[in-house]
Amino acid sequence: xxxxxxxxxxxxxxxxxxxxxxxxxxxxxxxMAETLTTGGRIEIRGFxxxxxxxxxxxxxxxxxxxxxxxxxxxxxxxxxxxxxxxxKVNGKA
Amino acid sequence: MTKADLxxxxxxxxxxSKKESAEIVxxxxxxxxxxxxxxxxxxIAGFGNFVVKDKATRxxxxxxxxxxxxxxxxxxxxxxxxxxxxxxxxxxxx
Numbered sequence: 001x002x003x004x005x006x007x008x009x010x011x012x013x014x015x016x017x018x019x020x021x022x023x024x025x026x027x028x029x030x031x032m033a034e035t036l037t038t039g040g041r042i043e044i045r046g047f048x049x050x051x052x053x054x055x056x057x058x059x060x061x062x063x064x065x066x067x068x069x070x071x072x073x074x075x076x077x078x079x080x081x082x083x084x085x086x087x088k089v090n091g092k093a
Numbered sequence: 094m095t096k097a098d099l100x101x102x103x104x105x106x107x108x109x110s111k112k113e114s115a116e117i118v119x120x121x122x123x124x125x126x127x128x129x130x131x132x133x134x135x136x137i138a139g140f141g142n143f144v145v146k147d148k149a150t151r152x153x154x155x156x157x158x159x160x161x162x163x164x165x166x167x168x169x170x171x172x173x174x175x176x177x178x179x180x181x182x183x184x185x186x187x
Contacts, residue, residue, distance in 0.1 A: 001128050002136045009124045014117065024103055028121055029140045031102045035094040037181045042094045047122050050172075052182060075182050077141075079172030088130045089145055089170045 003029075036077050048081040096122075129170055141174040 001009070003025060011021035032050070035042055042050040052075050060071045081089070096118050103114040125143070128135055135143040146169055153164045 001133055003138055006121075006124060006135065006137070010117070010120060013120050013124065020107070023107060024117055025121065027103050027106055028099055028118070029137055031099060032094070033140055033178055033181065035098075036178065037184075040094055044096055044122060047126065048170075077172075077174045077178060077182060079141075079143075081170045085126055085129065086170065088126070089132075090168045 039075075044082075046082055046084055048079055048085060050077055050079050052077050132168070137175075139175055139177045141172055141178055144171050144173065145169070146171055 004022075007018060007022045007025050010016065010025065011018050014021070016024075032042055036050060036052055039052055041052070055074050055076065057073045058071050060069055061067065062069055096115075099118050100111065100114045103109060103117060104111050107114070109117065125135055129143060129145055132145045134145060137143075148167050148169055150166045151164050152161060154161055
């Protein structure tokens with residue numbers, strides 16, 4: 001499922017126009033991205049949570065050439081799946 | 094941020110009431126959950142991909158006791174952030 005299929009599924013479920021549904025899906029993911037960009041965490045009950053983790057600089061290697069390179073400090077978003085969804089995905093619930 | 098904040102944002106930016114906005118937010122995550130439970134992936138351009146993966150049985154260890162145990166095969170959900178999101182998160186740092 002891609003974003004436009006999610007927009008269609010929401011429109012079908014709620015009787016919304018495609019345009020209105022698209023506006024909502026954009027608000028949802030734009031506000032989530034905005035929260036992560038400003039370092040905030042997201043907690044969606046029944047779904048999961050997102051946090052941004054900090055990574056220190058380290059010495060790495062270019063896997064192709066073997067050349068040693070310095071990897072700069074960075075931040076990466078992480079998703080932790082909620083218990084209920086984790087179990088359902090695994091077919092236990 | 095929680096679902097309540099998403100409800101508030103939808104309420105403020107669209108013509109929907111708070112009650113309608115709350116129902117809509119529930120529906121969005123409901124659709125996503127059902128899709129993932131069925132083993133299908135979700136690709137959101139500019140945000141990231143939620144992918145369901147099958148993991149094979151493997152041998153592991155209880156880190157506390159060192160005891161060797163078998164970790165059963167399972168199906169897990171992973172999230173791969175988009176390049177756009179990763180870049181945005183790192184950019185604000187300057």
